[in-house]
Amino acid sequence: MTARDFDVVVIGAGVAGAMVAYRLALSGANVLILEAGSQNPSRAQMVGSYAIASIKSPHSPYVQSEADTKAPSPDSPNDYYDQVQAPQPQYKSTYERRTGGSTWHWLGHTPRMLRSDFRMRSRYGHGPAFPAGFVDWPISYDDLEPWYCEAEKEMGVAGSDEEWNDLFDSPRSKRFPMSPIWPSYSDLRIAEQINGKRFHDIEFRVRSTPSARNSALYDGRPPCAGNSICVPLCPIGAKYDGSVHVAKATTAGAALWEQCVVTKLEKDEDGSVHTVHFVTYGNVAQTVTAAILVLAANAIESPKLLLMSQLANSSDQVGRNLMDHLSKSTFGLAPEPLFPFRGPPSTSGIESFRDGEFRSESAGFRISLNNDGWSRKSAPYAEIIDGVMNKKLIGAELQSAVFDRVTRQVRLSCSVEVAPDSNNRVELSATTDALKLPRPKITFSPPEYSYRGLAQARETLAEMFRLIGATEVDLGDPRAYDGAGHIMGTCRMGNDTKASVVDAFCRSHDHKNLFIVGSSVFPTVGSPNPTLTLAALALRAAQDVARQLGARTAPGTTQ
Amino acid sequence: MNPTESIRTRSDLLRLLCEAAELEHGIACSYLFAAFSLKRDLTEGGMTWEEQQKVRRWAGQLYFIASQEMLHLALVWNLTTAIGGTPYYLRPNFPQSPQYYPIRVPIALEPFGLRSLRRFILYEHPRALTESRDIESLLNSALAGDDAEDIVFSSIGQLYQLIESGFQSISEKELFIGKPTQQMTADLVHFPDLVPVVDRASAVKAIEEITHQGEGTQQDRDDSHFGAFVSILNELLDSKKRGSPFCPARPAICNPSAGLERAYGAKANPIEDHLAMRVAALFDSIYSLMLRMLAWSFEFDSQGVEPQLKLFCQTAIDLMPRVLLPLGEGLMRMPAGSRYPGQTAGPGFGLTRHIMLPPDADNTMRLCRERFTELATLAQELLRLELSEPAKNGCRHLQQISETFSA
Numbered sequence: 001m002t003a004r005d006f007d008v009v010v011i012g013a014g015v016a017g018a019m020v021a022y023r024l025a026l027s028g029a030n031v032l033i034l035e036a037g038s039q040n041p042s043r044a045q046m047v048g049s050y051a052i053a054s055i056k057s058p059h060s061p062y063v064q065s066e067a068d069t070k071a072p073s074p075d076s077p078n079d080y081y082d083q084v085q086a087p088q089p090q091y092k093s094t095y096e097r098r099t100g101g102s103t104w105h106w107l108g109h110t111p112r113m114l115r116s117d118f119r120m121r122s123r124y125g126h127g128p129a130f131p132a133g134f135v136d137w138p139i140s141y142d143d144l145e146p147w148y149c150e151a152e153k154e155m156g157v158a159g160s161d162e163e164w165n166d167l168f169d170s171p172r173s174k175r176f177p178m179s180p181i182w183p184s185y186s187d188l189r190i191a192e193q194i195n196g197k198r199f200h201d202i203e204f205r206v207r208s209t210p211s212a213r214n215s216a217l218y219d220g221r222p223p224c225a226g227n228s229i230c231v232p233l234c235p236i237g238a239k240y241d242g243s244v245h246v247a248k249a250t251t252a253g254a255a256l257w258e259q260c261v262v263t264k265l266e267k268d269e270d271g272s273v274h275t276v277h278f279v280t281y282g283n284v285a286q287t288v289t290a291a292i293l294v295l296a297a298n299a300i301e302s303p304k305l306l307l308m309s310q311l312a313n314s315s316d317q318v319g320r321n322l323m324d325h326l327s328k329s330t331f332g333l334a335p336e337p338l339f340p341f342r343g344p345p346s347t348s349g350i351e352s353f354r355d356g357e358f359r360s361e362s363a364g365f366r367i368s369l370n371n372d373g374w375s376r377k378s379a380p381y382a383e384i385i386d387g388v389m390n391k392k393l394i395g396a397e398l399q400s401a402v403f404d405r406v407t408r409q410v411r412l413s414c415s416v417e418v419a420p421d422s423n424n425r426v427e428l429s430a431t432t433d434a435l436k437l438p439r440p441k442i443t444f445s446p447p448e449y450s451y452r453g454l455a456q457a458r459e460t461l462a463e464m465f466r467l468i469g470a471t472e473v474d475l476g477d478p479r480a481y482d483g484a485g486h487i488m489g490t491c492r493m494g495n496d497t498k499a500s501v502v503d504a505f506c507r508s509h510d511h512k513n514l515f516i517v518g519s520s521v522f523p524t525v526g527s528p529n530p531t532l533t534l535a536a537l538a539l540r541a542a543q544d545v546a547r548q549l550g551a552r553t554a555p556g557t558t559q
Numbered sequence: 560m561n562p563t564e565s566i567r568t569r570s571d572l573l574r575l576l577c578e579a580a581e582l583e584h585g586i587a588c589s590y591l592f593a594a595f596s597l598k599r600d601l602t603e604g605g606m607t608w609e610e611q612q613k614v615r616r617w618a619g620q621l622y623f624i625a626s627q628e629m630l631h632l633a634l635v636w637n638l639t640t641a642i643g644g645t646p647y648y649l650r651p652n653f654p655q656s657p658q659y660y661p662i663r664v665p666i667a668l669e670p671f672g673l674r675s676l677r678r679f680i681l682y683e684h685p686r687a688l689t690e691s692r693d694i695e696s697l698l699n700s701a702l703a704g705d706d707a708e709d710i711v712f713s714s715i716g717q718l719y720q721l722i723e724s725g726f727q728s729i730s731e732k733e734l735f736i737g738k739p740t741q742q743m744t745a746d747l748v749h750f751p752d753l754v755p756v757v758d759r760a761s762a763v764k765a766i767e768e769i770t771h772q773g774e775g776t777q778q779d780r781d782d783s784h785f786g787a788f789v790s791i792l793n794e795l796l797d798s799k800k801r802g803s804p805f806c807p808a809r810p811a812i813c814n815p816s817a818g819l820e821r822a823y824g825a826k827a828n829p830i831e832d833h834l835a836m837r838v839a840a841l842f843d844s845i846y847s848l849m850l851r852m853l854a855w856s857f858e859f860d861s862q863g864v865e866p867q868l869k870l871f872c873q874t875a876i877d878l879m880p881r882v883l884l885p886l887g888e889g890l891m892r893m894p895a896g897s898r899y900p901g902q903t904a905g906p907g908f909g910l911t912r913h914i915m916l917p918p919d920a921d922n923t924m925r926l927c928r929e930r931f932t933e934l935a936t937l938a939q940e941l942l943r944l945e946l947s948e949p950a951k952n953g954c955r956h957l958q959q960i961s962e963t964f965s966a
Contacts, residue, residue: 044612160751179752188749216627216772217620217782220790225619236616 006032006255007549009276009290011262011305013037014101015531016517016538017296018245019154023542025252029549032288034278036071036301037098038258039243047235058105058232058485062098069434070281071097071261077483082429083442091444092483093324095298099258100243102298103531105232106485107345108213108239110157110532111366112148114168115141116355117526124360131449133321133420135523138495138504141170147536149174152210155240155535156218159210168355178215180208181224184371186338186410187348190468199463200456202352206369209349212240212531219244226343228372260286261435265293265309265514273311273514279435292513292545296538299520300440303426303490308438312491312508312516317501319427321420321492322444323525325484326363326454329376329413330461332470337407340373341380346413347371353460354527363417363453366527367460373409377474380406412464414457415484417527419447426490451479486530491520506541513548517541566725569734573644575722578660580635581650582715583769585666586682587628588653588908589675594621595887595905596670596808605806610798614807617671617791624784627772633753634765636857637743638722641756643736646854652909654814654826662715668815668905670891671808676792683785685774686716697789700796716774719766726762734759740860747861748872809891811905817843827907831896834941835904838893838950841937842886843909845957848930849875849883855916855923864920871927874964881956889950928965935961 008024010017013035025031041049046061053060059075067073073096074080077089084090095102116123118137125134149172152159159176166172183191183206191206198204213230214223224238234241250256259281266275266287274289295302303319306312350367358364373380383402387393393401429441446454458475465473494500497509502521508514517538519530566572597618598604601611636646651659654667664682669675677698684694726734735758742755754765773784780786798805816827817839830836852871861868887906895904916923938954938961946954 042609044609047612048608182749182751217623217784217787220781220786222616222620222787223623225615225623227615227619235612236619238619 004274004289004291006030006288006290008032008292008294008545009034009288010294010296011276012101012296012298012301012518013099013242013246013256013258014296014298014518015103015155015242015245016534017294018100018242018249019151019535019538020294020296020515020517020542020545021249021254022245022252023539024546024549025249025254027546027549029546031249031254032290033246033249033254033256034260034262034276034288035099035256035258036261037067037073037096039099039246043233043235043237046233050229050232056232058094059096061232062096062104066281067097067259070259072433072439073097080433080439081442082431082439083444090446091322091324091442092481093485093487094483095300095485095487097301099246099256100241102485103241104243106241106531107231107529108211109346109529110152110155110159110210110212111351111528112170113141113144113526113528113533114355115170116168116359117141117524117528118144120359120524124357127360129361129449129452131419131421131447133422133447135420135492135494135499137523138493143504144533144536144540145171145173147540148172148532150539151532151535153177154245154539155212155532156214156221157210157212157532158215160208163207164210167351176210178218181211181213181215181344181347183208183348184343184369186340186371187369189334189336189338190369190410190464191348193469194464194467197467199460202356204350204464204467205352206348207351209347209368211344211347213344214238224344228341228343228345230344261437262305263308263435263437265295265305265311267309267311267511271511273511283435292515292548294515294517294541294545296517298518299487299490300426300442302516302518302520304428304438304440306491306516307426307428312501312510312514314510315498315500317422317492317499319490320422320425321489321523322424322426322442322487323418323420323489323522324444325486325525325527326416326418326446326450326481327413327484328416328454328458328461328476328481329370329411330458330465330473330475331374331377332410332412332465332468332473333405334408334410335469335471338410339407340371340409340411341375341406343371345370345372353457358456361449361452362456363419363450364527365414365416365453365457365460367457367464368413368415370411370413372411373406374411376411410465410468410470412461414454414461415486415527415529416450416453416457416481417525419449420489420492420524421445421447424489446481454479454481484529486519486525488519488522488525488530491516492523493521494523505544506537507544515541515545564721564724565728566721567728569642569729572642572722572725572729573639575718575725576635576639576644577647579715579718579722580632580639580647582660582662582666582718583628583632583635584648585650585653585655587625587632589666589668590621590625590628590679591887592668592811592905592908593671593675593679593808594618594625595884595891596811597621598807598809599888603809605804607805610803610805610807613794617807620787620791621671624787627784630750630752631769631772633743633748633750633857634756634769636854637754637756638726638762638765640741640857641737641762642734646857648850648854649910652816652827653907661718667813668908669813670811670905673792673795676788676795679788680785680792682715683773683783683788684714685780685783685785686714686720694789697792714774716770719770723763723766726759726766731759738860740862741858743857743872747865747869748856749876810902811891812895812899812902814907815839815890815895815905816907817909828895828899830904830907831898832894832904834944834946835890835893835895837937837941838886838890838946839904839907841934841941841954842883842890842906843911844934844937845878845882845886846906846908847911847913848927848934849878850910851913851916852927859918867920867924870964874960877960878957881960882953885949885953885956889947889953892947892949931961931964
């Protein structure tokens with residue numbers, strides 16, 4: 001047998017890569033994690049950077065001049081991607097290249113996919129309006145369920161068993177590790193006014209949203225203290241992020257090499273892939289070899305690297321079926337104070353519209369009740385400026401007017417399923433970054449199926465505002481949407497080697513020692529936030545990697 | 560406490576539940592006092608930006624642990640009413656005698672620091688801990704050379720072991736004579752982890768919840784109160800070892816009382832500054848009213864009075880973060896008086912002499928409304944004076960809550 005530097009090289013220290021590395025290191029494998037970013041500066045320093053940043057964006061705590069050129073993290077649709085700009089760039093989600101990955105600035109919500117989300121074609125593919133790109137997953141909800149439990153335990157998910165057991169025929173076999181994050185006062189008041197009411201024959205029911213956010217002391221991390229800045233980072237580490245499992249992996253013996261940007265994976269004559277080429281920030285080219293490679297970048301960087309390496313693409317599916325969720329924020333003024341700006345930005349939602357026969361024609365969606373007032377469209381001080389400049393108020397009158405309005409601000413939002421479309425894709429751009437590596441060229445246009453879902457969601461949000469008696473309702477342009485930060489697809493999983501990139505265990509069809517983990521493997525996406533599902537898939541894949549190495553990491557073996 | 564004894568009568572069980580209620584209640588006050596003392600702002604001095612982040616995390620943990628102690632008190636009240644008792648909220652004022660409870664560690668009001676953390680670890684020390692020697696060494700290093708008290712490992716877990724023996728040994732049919740509708744549930748009070756106690760199984764579940772959160776399990780100590788305090792103490796000791804001038808806490812006097820006439824404990828420290836004394840007295844009055852409203856809500860059958868019961872619970876819980884917390888922190892930014900140079904005041908958590916609220920719902924509502932009006936008037940008078948900013952906020956919030964309650 002050829003001597004390799006490591007048993008396994010994991011490329012990318014985000015949540016998926018870190019979990020795989022942790023499980024494999026625990027099983028005794030000699031593991032290396034290669035990460036383009038780094039774990040510096042410290043959490044406290046980043047809180048400081050965010051506090052003084054003049055523009056508060058998801059990337060603002062993480063700004064670092066060298067990393068931002070050598071391993072750029074997009075902070076807007078315009079600053080790294082090569083995508084058509086007119087009339088506006090249509091792919092809007094961004095990510096963070098840093099040890100721990102984009103979970104540093106995620107919201108932390110962890111709903112599971114539904115049973116039907118894994119069977120879109122066979123369940124709903126019977127009408128002319130059903131998009132051709134929809135497929136069934138090669139695995140079922142039941143196959144993934146034990147791994148969902150495992151991922152919830154690893155990340156530390158707080159949730160309500162009573163509210164979430166058997167949602168749309170998707171039962172839970174284990175209890176949540178922690179009881180739910182308490183719903184906000186606003187959630188409770190809105191629930192009182194809408195629960196049990198129906199819209200398009202679907203019943204509103206507000207549920208607490210499961211979150212990888214400590215509601216108790218868990219895994220050596222503190223409970224949420226309501227700092228309210230989960231996005232872009234939790235100042236105390238109560239919200240889970242990938243750095244938790246990076247630390248666990250290195251404690252278990254894995255090596256972590258940071259600021260190493262992988263440039264190419266090299267194929268041997270027998271079709272296996274053992275050699276990883278990378279450059280340091282000083283532009284020193286190096287290589288490392290391993291028995292098994294695990295590609296765990298994200299759904300843009302992973303296909304980009306495969307395309308740069310000309311690997312795993314006999315199906316021509318690498319980079320295709322890029323997805324996100326269409327997110328839309330709507331705003332209203334409640335008739336009573338609901339006291340936003342306290343606790344996590346969102347603690348409850350409505351799941352009722354995620355599934356139903358309507359999905360043969362239009363997309364399902366989740367609704368979030370939010371605790372962040374109108375901060376997505378204007379900061380609270382906009383009310384002060386309005387009071388002073390337009391209403392000519394000062395002193396106690398101004399204070400009272402600002403209090404009256406800011407305490408009544410409500411934001412409701414939706415997250416709409418995007419149907420897979422092979423024309424939505426990541427390719428290699430002719431433009432390059434500071435290390436002369438191609439930037440991602442992105443082509444994306446939401447399918448009409450998803451726009452119809454967006455329209456339904458907008459109407460539903462309007463009905464909710466009506467039920468709570470809100471005024472000054474702002475639903476935005478009907479076809480306008482934001483990115484949800486849920487970058488998915490591009491290395492789809494399937495049984496058909498001609499139509500997919502990886503098999504049911506995330507192994508490349510073309511190269512049996514190459515695994516691809518992360519949300520890039522999702523063939524379809526449903527409407528839930530993707531991180532729990534990608535973590536469950538990664539843990540499941542880690543078992544297969546370990547099996548290939550001769551070790552075991554089945555659920556429950558890491559107690 | 561002899562862990563080998565077992566409880567065989569309802570009266571003994573009720574007596575032990577009262578002891579548990581006193582302990583949970585007193586310890587919660589002790590944790591809150593320490594949390595109030597933690598600095599928030601860099602302008603308070605004594606910490607760098609990085610240290611401030613640490614202090615914020617500690618404050619979050621302390622407030623969270625204190626809230627779990629309040630949950631424990633609520634669970635003890637549910638256990639009590641399930642077997643025919645009434646919620647018990649009395650306790651000796653601070654500082655309490657070390658001999659008063661079998662844990663032999665005095666429950667006191669002290670600012671955050673090595674001494675208070677050392678005590679907190681002893682309060683939450685697990686029943687069976689194989690690493691006790693390590694903990695003893697850690698605790699000794701915390702106060703080496705100081706007037707350290709003896710280390711006595713006698714845990715609150717042992718008390719709950721005895722309580723559980725009563726629930727296990729007394730006939731289930733005979734024991735559970737409280738009405739299920741007397742049980743406080745998460746539907747009535749915004750306390751999601753509250754377990755209604757209606758039989759032996761639910762009683763054991765409630766007891767397990769309390770002990771698990773406090774001392775943890777043998778496999779999972781780090782995520783218990785005990786584990787958290789050990790971790791915080793280690794962090795604080797590390798800072799000191801590095802020679803950092805880090806000073807995370809405000810210089811509050813220990814065991815303050817709102818005046819000499821309120822002879823709390825023999826060793827209480829009466830606040831001498833007149834204004835701080837008035838704020839501390841207002842704190843005590845609100846705290847006492849809040850406890851009486853909660854006890855009333857836990858005592859009686861909810862049938863027919865659900866709206867009033869919900870209002871009482873909501874108002875009582877609202878008072879904690881919106882009034883008691885800012886007043887408590889505000890007091891720690893006000894001088895304690897000339898007898899305590901350089902030191903600040905603090906809340907005494909004084910249980911002032913007053914009646915239990917009566918069974919008659921209308922009369923109870925009337926008494927509470929009148930009291931809220933009186934307290935809001937006191938707050939109004941204080942707002943005309945030079946209060947610290949948090950204390951001002953507490954007074955304003957009290958006025959708002961009083962208005963809502965009386966509407």
